[in-house]
Amino acid sequence: MPKPVLLHLGDDVQWNRDLYNKLQERFNIMRSYSMNREDFKNALSHNRFGDFAAIYRPFWNTGGEMGAWDEEFISLLPRSCKIYASAGAGFDWVDTQRLARRGIIYCNSAPACTESVADTAIWLILNAFRNFTWSSSAARSLDPGKFREAHQDIAATTHNPNGFSLGIIGLGKIGYRIAQKAHVAFEMKIIYNDVNRLPESVEKGVSAQYYENLDDMLADSDCVLLATPFVGEKVMNAERFAKMKRGSRFVNIARGKLVDEVSLLAALKSGHLAFAGLDVHYDEPNVNPDLARLPQVELLSHTAGASLESHMGFEKIGLQNILSFFDTGKAITPVNLQWLSQPKL
Numbered sequence: 001m002p003k004p005v006l007l008h009l010g011d012d013v014q015w016n017r018d019l020y021n022k023l024q025e026r027f028n029i030m031r032s033y034s035m036n037r038e039d040f041k042n043a044l045s046h047n048r049f050g051d052f053a054a055i056y057r058p059f060w061n062t063g064g065e066m067g068a069w070d071e072e073f074i075s076l077l078p079r080s081c082k083i084y085a086s087a088g089a090g091f092d093w094v095d096t097q098r099l100a101r102r103g104i105i106y107c108n109s110a111p112a113c114t115e116s117v118a119d120t121a122i123w124l125i126l127n128a129f130r131n132f133t134w135s136s137s138a139a140r141s142l143d144p145g146k147f148r149e150a151h152q153d154i155a156a157t158t159h160n161p162n163g164f165s166l167g168i169i170g171l172g173k174i175g176y177r178i179a180q181k182a183h184v185a186f187e188m189k190i191i192y193n194d195v196n197r198l199p200e201s202v203e204k205g206v207s208a209q210y211y212e213n214l215d216d217m218l219a220d221s222d223c224v225l226l227a228t229p230f231v232g233e234k235v236m237n238a239e240r241f242a243k244m245k246r247g248s249r250f251v252n253i254a255r256g257k258l259v260d261e262v263s264l265l266a267a268l269k270s271g272h273l274a275f276a277g278l279d280v281h282y283d284e285p286n287v288n289p290d291l292a293r294l295p296q297v298e299l300l301s302h303t304a305g306a307s308l309e310s311h312m313g314f315e316k317i318g319l320q321n322i323l324s325f326f327d328t329g330k331a332i333t334p335v336n337l338q339w340l341s342q343p344k345l
């Protein structure tokens with residue numbers, strides 16, 4: 001029997017060569033390297049990668065040059081394609097529902113970056129209470145006046161996070177790991193909103209209190225953390241920011257498109273919100289310049305999940321998903337099974 005074909009997007013695997021060798025034994029591997037959208041579309045239209053059964057993308061820095069995986073690409077995929085295993089937690093760039101309708105399982109590799117994203121969230125939450133951003137930029141300014149001002153005035157405006165409530169929108173695996181760290185390290189009170197309530201035994205692990213109504217949770221949170229996937233809508237808009245407690249804080253480690261940045265800016269400028277910590281932005285790689293000017297805002301370059309451990313894990317989980325699917329019929333971290341009627345080889 002001829003080996004099935006696998007389309008490997010982007011660069012070589014760097015860290016998991018043994019597993020990749022297994023893939024090479026099992027599949028005929030076709031490579032796209034770093035094709036732009038037009039070239040990739042042409043290649044698909046002319047069946048240049050053959051009738052591939054699987055797609056593998058090893059890292060978020062590579063293999064995404066063709067842009068969004070929307071109907072334009074998905075309609076061109078061969079009927080033989082059954083699984084797409086990719087690096088990264090977020091999948092806002094790929095229409096996983098449309099893939100499912102074509103019988104293709106999409107797998108992310110979120111478990112690989114859980115620790116790294118959770119650590120970044122903790123850093124942003126701590127900063128939201130203590131405003132190290134102000135202290136750090138005053139020191140870096142090399143201006144003794146700014147240094148003295150920060151040294152003298154910061155204490156009157158910042159707090160230890162201990163005992164304050166952390167309101168988490170989306171208590172999935174990453175949200176839960178953040179809750180564990182915040183609960184243990186800072187004794188924060190964990191409250192959360194999600195489409196589904198977690199089992200009581202899981203809630204107990206972080207003494208979490210469920211809020212069915214998001215607005216009620218916003219009103220009770222000293223710091224709101226956004227940890228939910230982007231599914232096409234802004235979750236935080238002017239009305240929602242208005243529901244937050246006066247003087248509370250906002251942290252986003254999920255996706256920038258979940259937030260109306262104009263309303264966030266207004267809430268910060270008016271003093272309704274005390275601080276915002278943003279790993280992600282509405283129009284990446286462009287950052288909102290008005291937010292960047294505010295001292296009560298910390299901005300990162302979408303690096304919450306960026307650690308070597310995440311990179312190694314992304315590669316590995318992607319490879320394991322494909323091998324497991326072809327060995328057992330089951331992928332490890334599928335995210336679109338709810339729309340897939342019959343996932344089969």
Ligand SMILES: O=C(O)C(=O)CO
Nearest residue numbers: 088089090113304305
């Ligand atoms: O993996 C992703 O999609 C992330 O954004 C992690 O920060």
